[in-house]
Amino acid sequence: MSEIHLLVTGANGQLGQCLADQLKAQGITHTLLSRQEADINDTVVLEQIIAEKSITAIINAAAYTSVDKAESEPELAKRINEDGPALLAKVCSRFDIALLHVSTDYVFDGNKTTPYLETDQTSPSGVYGQTKLNGELAVHRYCSKHVILRTAWVFSEYGNNFLKTMLRLANERDTLGVVVDQIGCPTYASDIAKALISIAQKLQVEEQTNSGANAHYGVYHYAGNEAVSWHAFAMAIFEEAHKQGLLKRIPTVNSMNTEAYPTPAKRPAYSVLSVEKIANDYGVAASDWRRAVEQVVSLLAA
Template identity: 45%
Template sequence: MVVLVTGANGQLGQSIKFIANKYPTIQFIYTDYYEMDITNIESCANAFLKYKPQFCINTAAYTAVDKAESEPEKAHLINCIGSKNLAEVCKENDTILLHISTDFIFDGASKTPYLESDLPNPQSVYGQTKLEGEIAIQNTWEKHFIIRTSWVYSQFGANFMKTMLRLASERDSLSVVSDQIGTPTNAVDLAEALLTIIQSSITHHPSLATFGIYNFSNEGQCSWYDFAAAIFKQKELKMDLRPIPTSAYPTPASRPAYSVLDKTKIKNTFNIEVNEWKTSLVRGINLL
């Protein structure tokens, strides 16, 4: 069984590599921009011709949320056109596509966890281009799993957890936004969920009704301030941590004020047990 992973040098791609030895029946092919440029349909077609994957996990994305506001064309090229190209080559090769999307497709106005069926209303270029990518996939190839996630971090790459630990080594006090509520997601847990979906698909040959959109994050909810506090507590770091409102920390891109995702669908469909975010944070920090 061949699983092709795009964006292999990102934190999710590296998290898949981290757990790959637990799946000896799967041959993983890891590609980066230089080997397979998802914005180039011929590059995608050549890679699929070479490797003949049964599954493709698309972790490649333009994720610089604030920079996207000044680079909308580049964000659209990677997040929308790139996703469409992958869907087209997956369709040509009858390859099942697993694609990573984001809580940024929502406006954050909800007071209860978002369902997969809730109406998207992105408030940023990043969120808009990720939604366009979802739509492009849905309109191109029916055998897809779109996984929406949030606040991804891990022992790999650049992320909030590692930024907080770096800042703790540079300063004594820190102000962190306390009125944006969501759920941290350990990328290793997300990787496990993706491979659970693949294994289920190998075993059960999913019906078209099984394909579609799913939410995955860790369980529970917190603010960025709470997340930072938990990081410092786990590392036993003394930090003068101060909560501030979003208005005190303006950014080019608007963030959802509330983006907790309801995981009922993915848990019930694939029998996935989801870890509480603080539990996964402890594991993530211990792997640094």
């Protein structure tokens, strides 16, 4: 059985860094590609890397994730979220390898009140969500061996995210206002990384034992195991940070409604993702985000 060799794009993002950590910890052969090293829109470089290193699958963690800025720079969002995945899909198809592509809850409008299924109608509200959906459609169109993994409310010890922003603000202010009428499932980027690696490994085994006859391709949802508001998530972060000594005091956290906090891009009011399909097909359990908050706070406090 040939050895797995994963190519990770977007290696400098928070998910990319978590993927690097997990691949190293698990001793899996991998190549990391950041935007500085090579543009995912550069076909020649990508094909050269795949051929020279005998890449067996690509995990695309490259994304334009500035939800509000996307409204004012749609061309850049399109280049990274649509054009990049389209090119990757074509290259993967040419080399007959799998593409694991990460997407978002923002492909939905957030008008449901029960967890979103992979089969639910997509209806993005802004530029970011639309470009991510178009990226999904391109992957589906150009590469039959694909897994599109939608996730939400991503946090980690790396990059810019809600957890790190809340901790910074809590050190600067005595009182904060956090939105209470948006509901979702916080998801630890390291758990997303583990899920993607597990999927890639299972696809590789299936490809080599049954020529991919029983491989599970398509769209999957992966997120945290408990739905909360941003306000409740913030409180969980503050309580854990205070417990571990990272915060000297817990700030007063006032509940705010979305209309009191206007943003250029509309946020989904409800973006809970059903994780039943990924559990059934791949045996991947939902991310335990409270345990992850404890872990991330511990890393930041070290």
